[in-house]
Amino acid sequence: MPTLPGDCLLQIFSYLADDSKSLYAFLRVNRLWCVNAIKYLWKQPFKFALVLKSTPDYTSHHRRKTGKLTETFITCLIHNEIISGGSIQNKKRTSARVPLISPPLFNYVGFIRKLDLDDLGLAIAEWAEYIFSPKYNRDTSSVKLRNAIFSVLIQQKSTKYTSIKNFRNDNSLIEEITMKIYKLFMNQIPKLDCLSMKPGGTDRIFSSTSEILKVHLEEGAWFNHITKENMSIIHYPRANICLANLVEFEWKIFRAEAITSRQFLIDLAKICTKIQRIEFDMNKPWLSDPQPQDLLIPEALKILIESQTCLEEFELKNCVLHSHHIMLGLNNRANTLKRLSFRQVNSLNLEFISDIAHLYNLEELRYYGGNMWSKDAWPLSFTHFPVLKIYEIDDLFPTAITTNPDALVSVSCPALRTFIYNQRRYYRAESTSSIIESIGLHCENLRHFECNAEICSINLLQLAFISSPNLERIILTNDRLSLKIDEMLLVVRLKKLKYLEMNGSWNFKAESLNEFLTASQPPLSTIVLSKNSCFEDPHLEVLLDCLEGVLTTFHLIKLTKRLSLDMRRQAKDKIENFLYKRKTNIEEE
Template identity: 90%
Template sequence: MTPTLPGDCLLQIFSYLADDSKSLYAFLRVNRLWCVNAIKYLWKQPFQFALILKSTPDYTSHHRRKTGKLTETFITCLIHNEIISGGSIQNKKRTSARVPLVSPPLFNYVGFIRKLDLDDLGLAIAEWAEYIFSPKYNRDASSVKLRNAIFSVLIQQKSTKYTSIKNFRNDNSLIGEITMKIYKLLMNQIPKLDCLSMKPGGTDRFFSSTSELLKVHLEKGAWFNHITKENMSIIHYPRADVCLANLVEFEWKILRTEATTSEQFLIDLSQICTKIQRIEFDMNKPCRPQDLSILEALKILIESQTCLEEFELKNCILDSHHIMLGLNNRVNTLKRLIFRQVNSLKLEFISGIANLYNLEELRYYGGSMGSKDAWPLSFTHFPVLKVYEIDDLFPTAIAVNPDAMVSNYCPALRTFIYNQRRYYRAESTSTIIGSIGVHCENLRHFECNAEICSITILQLAFMASPNLERIILTNDRLSLKIDELLMMTRLKKLKYLELNGSWNFKAESLYHFLVLSQPPLSTIILSKNSCFEDPHLEVLLNCLEGVLTTFHLTKMTKRLGLDMRRQAKDKIENFLCRRKTNIEEE
C-alpha cells in the first residue's frame, strides 16, 4: 500500500479498522491524505473512543486528560463554527474579546460525527469539567485563558470565580446551562446522524466500574445526573429535525424518566424519523400501568418506519399487544427480531411473532413464560429464516403450531442454537431437534445445550444436514454413547467440533467417521469427557494431519500420556509453521 492511494480506496480500507483507535491514530502521521480519512473514522463516534475504559478500573487520570482534551477540542470546534457562520452566539456581549483565544481547529471535527451516545457525551462533559479545574491545568496560563474564553462565549460568565473544583461542582445549574448550550450547538451543526443512543439518566451502566475517578459522577446529585436531564430536550432544539431526519439506528433505555416525557419524545421522534432500520429498546424494569403509554408511543414509532429491519427488546414484561401490533405492521421489512429477558404472562402477547414471515433472524435470550402451554414458535413458521436461537427460556416446551406455519420446509436456515441451562426437558429437546431432521437440510451451525435422551434424533438431524461446518454439543446430565452416530454420519465440511459432557465413543468409531467423511476439521474442543484416551488422540493426529490447528482438552477424567501430548503439540506447531512460511512465500 502506498500513500498515493485515492481517498475513496483509503476510506474503504480504513472501514475495516473503524473500531481500532490505535491504528487510526497511527495513520494520522503518514501524510495529510491519510490523516483526513483517518479523522473521519476517529470522529465518527469520538466519545466512545475517549471513554473506552469507562467500565473498568483501568480508567485513570491519564485517560481523564485525554477525554478532557478531546471534549475541549469538540467544544472549541462548536464555538468556532458558530462564530464563522454568524450564528446567535456571535451577537452576545463580551464575545469579540474572547474569540481570538478560541483558535480554529485543523478540521471541522463536528461534521464527522455520525454516531452519538448522549450518555457518553454527558460523561465526557463531566470529565472535561473535572479536567479544566485540575491543578495541572490551572498551572498552565494558556489553558486557563482558553477555559476563560470558552466560559465567556458559551455562558457569558468567568470561570475564575470558582476557586476550586469542589466549589465548581456545587453549581449544578451552571453545568446544566453549559450542557444545554453544547447540545444546541451540536444539533445545529451536525449535518446528519446515523445512530442516536438515548439512555436518560442511565448511570447504572457504570456501576460495575471500580474506577475511583468515575465514581464521583455516580453520586447522588452529581453533575452527570443534571447533564443527562438535557438528553430529552434535544429533539426541540433548532435544526434537530434536519440532524435526525436520516437516523438509521436508535437505542433507548428508559430509566427513572417520567412516562409522559418519554412518551412525548418517542412520538415527536416518529414525526421526524421515518427511515430507521434498527431499534433497540430497553425498558430496564417491569412495565407499570403508567408505562403502557410508552409502549403505545413505541408502537407509533415502529409503525412510522418504512425501512425497519431489526428490532431488539430488552428487560421487559409483555402484558399488552402494543409492540406486536406495531411489528406486525412492519412484516414486509422486518428481518431480525431479538428478545432479551422478555417475560410474558400470556403467550398470546408474543405468539404474533409467528406472523412475521419475512424474518431472517430470530433470537430469544432468557425470560420466563407464565403460561404452561407449548411455546408457539418454530422455524417452520419462517420460510426465509437463517438464524434461530432459543437461549435459556422457561418453560422449555417447544411445539409446532400448524395454524401459523407458512411452509413445512425451511431451506434457508443456517444457524440453529438451542440452550436450556436452567430447566431441562427431554421431550422439548426431542421435538425441536427432530424438526431439524424433517424440515432443514442446509444447516451450517448446530449448537445444543439441553437434555438429550436419544442419539437417534441427533443422527436424523446430522444426516439431514450434510453441510454442517460447526457443531457444539453440551450434555451434562447423561452419559451417552455416540458410536452409532459416528458410524452413520458423514460430514465432509465439518471445521469445528466441541463436545462438552460425557459423550462416550470408541477410537475405532472416531477413525471410521474421519476416514469416510474426511472433514477439514481444524478445531476440536473436549470438556469433561470420560472416554478420551491415547488411542483417540492417535486417531486424530493420523487422520487430521495437516488440517488440525487447535486442540483443547479441559476437565478430562483420564489423563493422556506425556509422549502423546508432546507428539500432538509438535505436529500442530510444525503444521502452523509450514503454513505460515508458505503464506509468506506467496
C-alpha cells in the same frame, strides 16, 4: 500508498473504525491519510475517549485526554457559530471577546455520526473536572481559554468564573453550559446516523470501579444535572434536520417519567421514519401486576415502530410483555423486519409471544433468557420462517404457545444456516426432542449446530446430522446422561466438518470414530473434548492417523481417563510439525 485515492483509503479505514490506535497513527502519514482517518476518529469521539470508563484503568491521565477532546469539541462549536453569525451575540463583538478561541484545523463537529448522549454528558462532566484541576490552573493560557469559553457560552464576564468555589457551588452554570452545547450541537451537526440515550437517571449508567469517575455518581454531582438535558434535544432548533436520517436508535430506561418518555418517543416518530435498527431496554425484567403507566412506553414504542418504513432489526431487553402493543407494531413491519432479538423478555400471557410466527420475513431470531411459565415444548416451527438463516434460543424457560396455522407459510426452511439451542436452567427432554426433530425434518443446509440440552434420543440427533450433510461446526453439551453414539458415527457423513466440540459424557469406540473419519474425510482442524469418560489412547491414535495434515488445534479438558505420555507427545509433535511446514510453505510462496 501515498497515491491511493481518498475513496480507497476510506474503504480500508472502515475495517479499523473501532481501532483508535491505528487511526491515530494514520494521522501522521500525510495530509490525505489524516483527512480520511479524522473522519473515523470523530465519527464517535466520546466513545473512544471513554472506552475505559467501566474499568479501574480509567485514571487522571485519561481524564486529561477526555478534557482536551471535549474542549476541542466546544471550541469547534463556538468557532462555527461565530463564522456563521449565529445566535452567540453579535459576530464582531463575540470575536473580539474570544481571541483565544482559534479556528480548529478541521470542522470536527461535522464528522460526528454516532452519539451516545450519556457519553457526551460524561465527557462534559470530565471536562469540568479537568479545567479546574491544579495542573490546568497553573497554565495561564489554558485558564484564559477556559474563561473565554465560559464568556461565550453563558454571556457573563469571565472573571466571575475564575474561582473554583463559585463554579462548583452553582449547578445552574453547568446546566446552562450543557444546554448551550447541546443546542449548538443540534444546530451544526449535518446528520446523525446513530443516537443512543439512557434518560432519567445516573446511578446505574456506568458500573465503574474507577475512583476518578465515582465523583459523578454522587448526589448533586454535575453529571446528574447534565443528563437532565438529554430528552430536551428533540425540541432544539434544527433538531428535526439533525435527527431526520437516523439509522439506529438505542434507548435504556432509568428512572425517567413515563409521560415524558412517551412524549419523546412520539415526537421522535414524527421526525424519524428511516430507522433501520432499534434497541430498546425497558430495564424492568421482573414480573409484577401492570400499572397504568407501564403501558405508556409500549404504546409509544408501537407508534415509533410503525412510523419506520425500513425497519430491519429490533432488539427488546429486560421487559415484561403486559400488552399486544409491541408485537402489533412489529407485525405491521413484517415486510421489512429481518432480525428480531429478545433478551430477558418475560410474559404471562403467551399470546404476546405467539405473534412472532407472523414475522414471515425474519432472517434471524434470537431469544436469550426469559420465563414463559410453562414446561411444554417451544412450538414455533421453522416452517413459520422460510428465509430464516439464524435461530438461537438460549436459556429460555420453554413454553407452549398457541400459534395460528395460517402463519405457516412453508414446508421447509432451506435457508437456515445457524441453529443454537441451550437450556442451562431448565432441562426439558420434550422441548429438546421437539426442536431437534424439526431440524431433521425441515432444515437441510445447516452450517452451525449447537445444542446444550437434555438429549434423550440419539436417533433424532442422527436425523438432524444426516439431513444437513454440509455441517461445518458442531458443539454438543451433555451434562446429565451418558449417551452412546457409535451407531450415529457409523451412518453420519459430514465431509465439510471443520470444528467439533463435545462436552460431557459422550461414549464411542475408537473403531466407530475411525469409520466416521475414514468415510467422511472432513477438513476437521479443531477438536475440543471436555469431561469425556471414554477417550483413551486408541481414540487419539485414530485422530492422528485420519486427520494427519489437517488437525491444527486439539484440546482435552478434564478427561476421566488419562492418556499415556507417549501418545500425548506424539500428538504434540505431529501438530507442531504440520504447523511448521504450513508456515514454511506460506513464507516460500
